[in-house]
Amino acid sequence: MNRSIGMQNSRRVIQIGFEKCPQPCDGPTPKGDFSWMTKAPFRGRTVARLGAFLLITVFCFFLGFPVFAEKPVGGGDGNLTIVAFGNSITAIRKTVNQVFAQRLPHLLSQKGVSATVINAGIPGSHTGRQTDHNLFKIRHALDRFESDVMAVHPDLVIIGFGINDAHIDSGGATGPSRIPLENYRQNLAYMIESLQKNESLVILTVPNLLGKKYADYQNERLLQYVEVIRNYSRKYRTGLVDNYKAFVDYQNRTGVSFDSLMLDGVHPNDKGHELIAGNMVDEILRVTKLNGKNKVGEKSLVLQLNPGADNPRNSEGDFVTLKDGRILFIYSRFAGNSSSDFAAATLVGRYSGDGGKTWTKDDQLIVSNEGGMNVMSVSLLRLQDGRIALFYARKNAMDDCIPMMRISTDEAKTWSEAIPCITDRKGYFVLNNNRVIQLQTGRLLMPVALHETPPGGRFNGKGRLFSYYSDDTGKTWKVSQEVANPDAITLQEPGLISLKDRLMMIIRTDAGVQYAAYSTDQGQTWSPSQPTTIASPVSPATIARIPATGDLLMVWNNNGNQEGNPIKGRRTPLNIAVSKDEGKTWTHVKTLEADPDGWYCYTAIHFVGKKEVLLSYCAGNRPKGTGLSVTNVTRLNLEWIYNTKT
Structure with a gap:
């Protein structure tokens, strides 16, 4: 059902x-x-x-x-x-x-x-x-x-x-x-x-x-x-x-x-x-x-990127399908001993030539560490003019993190010089992976959270939300009106989805549910943020439109903050759901990962043909301290997603 x-x-x-x-029992453990x-x-x-x-x-x-x-x-x-x-x-x-x-x-x-x-x-x-x-x-x-x-x-x-x-x-x-x-x-x-x-x-x-x-x-x-x-x-x-x-x-x-x-x-x-x-x-x-003869294979783990020597974390990637049919997955590969968001990292890529079933074993360097701290958090986008856009965060300091953009005209063989997407002010702007979209009008949109931390102070988790937009394929960018926060809650890590009559910004919060804001002018102004019915810990959700059906697919942690919930606050389980009414209601809810010690977040959604979808997400272990260190790539069949027997 x-x-x-x-x-x-x-x-x-x-x-x-x-x-x-x-x-023996009296010996050391x-x-x-x-x-x-x-x-x-x-x-x-x-x-x-x-x-x-x-x-x-x-x-x-x-x-x-x-x-x-x-x-x-x-x-x-x-x-x-x-x-x-x-x-x-x-x-x-x-x-x-x-x-x-x-x-x-x-x-x-x-x-x-x-x-x-x-x-x-x-x-x-x-x-x-x-x-x-x-x-x-x-x-x-x-x-x-x-x-x-x-x-x-x-x-x-x-x-x-x-x-x-x-x-x-x-x-x-x-x-x-x-x-x-x-x-x-x-x-x-x-x-x-x-x-x-x-x-x-x-x-x-x-x-x-x-x-x-x-x-x-x-x-x-x-x-x-x-x-x-x-x-x-x-x-x-x-x-x-x-x-x-x-x-x-x-x-x-x-x-x-x-x-x-x-x-x-x-x-x-x-x-x-x-x-x-x-x-x-x-x-x-x-x-x-x-x-292996059952249809259970309609959901399968096809790639797992575990930490190793001089590689404490692999996270926050995105996909693009190349014109020769291969799929490129670019992700954040951390180096050294620290898996912190502020530790050293580069961007590397893996390829699949069979629709995501198998992947190359060696990392190919895409962007070296050009930041004072790192480069991380990838968004890939096939532009309407056929070029590929690569977006990522260049992180220099606690008060200096700016989304950057590079363009490839030769199917990701080479990339242009990086240009900043935010030039109207300095600050620490968070752009999650798999977040940049292009509207039918050609406008590029990226949702960001500005975190303002006092000099020498602890990182300020409360963000101010904006969208930046470009009408000249990324040459110049303008800022939207700030998203109002009437409930004075913590807003973080926004995402975007283009609905049939407006834009929706889905927002990570500390209120036990996802919040949303809406725009009817292609992201220039936004309604005040308001709660949805989507239960969630302090963890981002990702929403994309299914090309084959026109419905929406959401990936998130279906886990609210109700008292008595033994896993309250944890980024588990990892769930998917489908909306047939532009995000008003969600059905076909399924569980992808359910380990109570798991830590599942920062999902990228990529559709392969008319029948398959690839998901990448962090999938570490909370007690072991590897929550953000492991990345899984899972391949799903749309028939399994829409199966009404669950």
Whole structure:
């Protein structure tokens, strides 16, 4: 069925993994592993389930998620929801680039399967409750099973516990495990049976064996728990990813110790997680019987730009289709050690020759760092005269940031010298990526926010909004009347969309909704800003017209500031919606990304032919501090967008 804003359907993939303290219980814990341990545990089975139910009900109510939904594998919205539920082997780590759960969406997209993976790993977690073994004061598996897994109604759950359960803290080979073997059997069976009753598919993961620095009796005890997992996979006919066997096979095949796959004798390194992720993808395809033949591929991640050495951030890009059919994506590539908006950056490009399905691997320099701080935030525009215009911010200081324009007459092979688009005053002007438009009259329009910061003071987040316009294809620019702010709220990062009878400026605010202003004279004057019904955190929205249908497509975070909203203020989830009435109402609401720790923003929309659309957006992880550092490029099919079964 169609869902209007506030009634979106968020399908999630939860992966369950296992993790263990890399030292005996009295030893040091790895840096960054136990950030989740401050969460208060539920007290008792009844209270836990009631509290979890109430929490999730509130969560679903405010975000529009269905509390109870019957879902086929792959989902009516064409997206597989997976939950990764486990311990530190599943949890995101600062000491690896990507744990296996983070690798799954891209690997599955290469197989034609679209998936949302939610990481529910907590370091130190075992299958029981905190009352069963309380060395780590955290919510263990049964403390959070209802809230973190069952309440999400996932298509598939990857369960991976065992290392912490089996671990012997004292007493040597005859010492007790943290969770007795029989209790482990009961806990694991309870989770499997509950999920299967809920019609969720299950993949059990066997923990990797411990490194050679651990006493042999630890692995001997662990092997008893491993056999439980293997037996249960046969008994319950679940999927199985056997990391214990995979690590041993790696050593036998290569002659290189399985310790080379681990950071510390317990936790996999990037090479280990790469091995696990590859096996996991094969098992997901086998269990779901998708095998890349389903229509889930109508939404797929086609490019992910992760930070790396001397490259702490990749963000805020835009697309243009060249006359030879290739697509050029230019984005902001930061250098050095800082991912701050004020750190060094250049503009680089990648190309696709197949409609955005695959991309070149090497960056091509487009604009070097000609600013005192950086150049960033790209808008690309095919002008009516056939030339390509490149707009970006040249940032020199906290009081000096000006949009610049370059022109290419040879399909982006070379670019003209940069000219400033704002010359009537100096200041710090923010022009977001994918923001400049050209009207049918030929007028160029760019929406900007002027931020005035006192000398030596902290950056002033409150912007004054204007549009600058040019009637001579960018040679000269004039400024509009300022957009009035009668509610005295924070206005930032405006965007523009040309409606049939007027212009709309969509505005990021701190009021819990997007605001809008309107112009009937091609952007020379604007109505006062006013609230819309579009719920939003302090995050920009992007709107474009779909060429094939004439409808509007919006990408934004459908997440308001209602009290009780557990993700209030976060730039998640990432949603799309369609308007058939020039922005008055929005339907066909779908969720593109739903990780509660995700940070999704600064979207560029680019249509490919009559059936496809490319979206680029920041897609980092908030707890890991990479919110703006990762850029995803996702390819959508219009049929999927308009699918009314979601």
